[in-house]
Amino acid sequence: MDNTLAVIGKSPADLAEIMGMSNVPAKSTSALAEIKQVHQNVMGTKQVDGEAMEVAIVKAGAYSVTFPDDTVYYSDTITIRPFMQRFQFQRYDKHYQKPDGGEGRMLRTVMATSLNGDLKDNYGGFNCGRPSGYVKDFNSLPQETQDLMRSTDRFKVIFGLCTLDKPKDANGKAVKVKEFPFLMRIKNRDSFKAMTDMFNQIQRKNRLPIQHLLHLSSEVKSIPSGATYGVVKAKLGELVEITTDDQEVLNNFVEWVESMNSITLSKWEEHRRPEELSDDESEIVANVVEIDE
Numbered sequence: 164m165d166n167t168l169a170v171i172g173k174s175p176a177d178l179a180e181i182m183g184m185s186n187v188p189a190k191s192t193s194a195l196a197e198i199k200q201v202h203q204n205v206m207g208t209k210q211v212d213g214e215a216m217e218v219a220i221v222k223a224g225a226y227s228v229t230f231p232d233d234t235v236y237y238s239d240t241i242t243i244r245p246f247m248q249r250f251q252f253q254r255y256d257k258h259y260q261k262p263d264g265g266e267g268r269m270l271r272t273v274m275a276t277s278l279n280g281d282l283k284d285n286y287g288g289f290n291c292g293r294p295s296g297y298v299k300d301f302n303s304l305p306q307e308t309q310d311l312m313r314s315t316d317r318f319k320v321i322f323g324l325c326t327l328d329k330p331k332d333a334n335g336k337a338v339k340v341k342e343f344p345f346l347m348r349i350k351n352r353d354s355f356k357a358m359t360d361m362f363n364q365i366q367r368k369n370r371l372p373i374q375h376l377l378h379l380s381s382e383v384k385s386i387p388s389g390a391t392y393g394v395v396k397a398k399l400g401e402l403v404e405i406t407t408d409d410q411e412v413l414n415n416f417v418e419w420v421e422s423m424n425s426i427t428l429s430k431w432e433e434h435r436r437p438e439e440l441s442d443d444e445s446e447i448v449a450n451v452v453e454i455d456e
Contacts (some may be wrong), residue, residue, distance in 0.1 A: 200225070201222070207220035209333045245323040254292065254314055271427065286430070321358065326342050
């Protein structure tokens with residue numbers, strides 16, 4: 164079995180660079196379905212002995228899929244074939260004062276192959292404000308830094324192909340759904356660890372994630388307040404042979420990430436540029452004119 168899978172050809176970002184258009188931001192669109200876990204029961208009504216009764220149509224822990232046309236389907240279990248993963252920081256700053264008088268902003272970094280190092284975010288900073296790298300002694304940090312780190316979420320973003328094992332709509336009606344490309348952002352610690360362990364298990368077999376199916380079910384846990392949340396439970400599935408068609412699928416995922424990252428980098432430059440220039444430098448830049456050689 165050939166387990167080599169090289170990304171060939173030029174991506175849109177590379178072509179833009181060649182054409183002298185590398186600073187043109189990409190269009191903010193997504194052609195990928197997004198998979199999430201349902202953390203609380205989705206309730207509905209069902210006729211029982213002629214009476215309408217409220218029942219859980221979709222139970223907590225199930226998986227929801229939102230397609231690009233906003234259609235939403237559900238399945239208690241799903242089967243995925245992961246092609247690649249990326250990592251990202253995200254933080255909601257509720258104290259931020261907007262120029263229009265509003266409050267709050269969402270900070271996101273670029274998606275990278277690792278959380279080590281400094282990841283540029285969409286407001287001109289790095290790592291959404293948290294320190295980079297591994298923090299050995301968390302308690303020795305200033306309280307403000309501790310609070311900021313607690314409020315910053317890390318995401319494992321998985322890209323691949325998905326099959327809903329028993330798909331249904333919001334009314335509980337069975338539907339037919341073909342295999343589709345997806346992204347899945349995994350945040351909670353238990354789910355993050357479950358998927359990390361699964362990828363490590365595949366790596367120990369000297370295989371690539373794309374060579375295996377993964378069967379995902381769930382476990383429902385609760386917090387002291389009584390609120391519930393779903394946790395991913397992963398099981399290693401069958402071997403899958405890599406085909407030439409997989410090359411195009413992988414390229415599409417890589418291009419999607421590059422497109423989203425180009426938007427973040429454009430916003431980083433937009434917010435960063437005024438900070439890096441002094442008043443005198445800003446005045447010079449504002450009065451610069453092009454001169455033919």
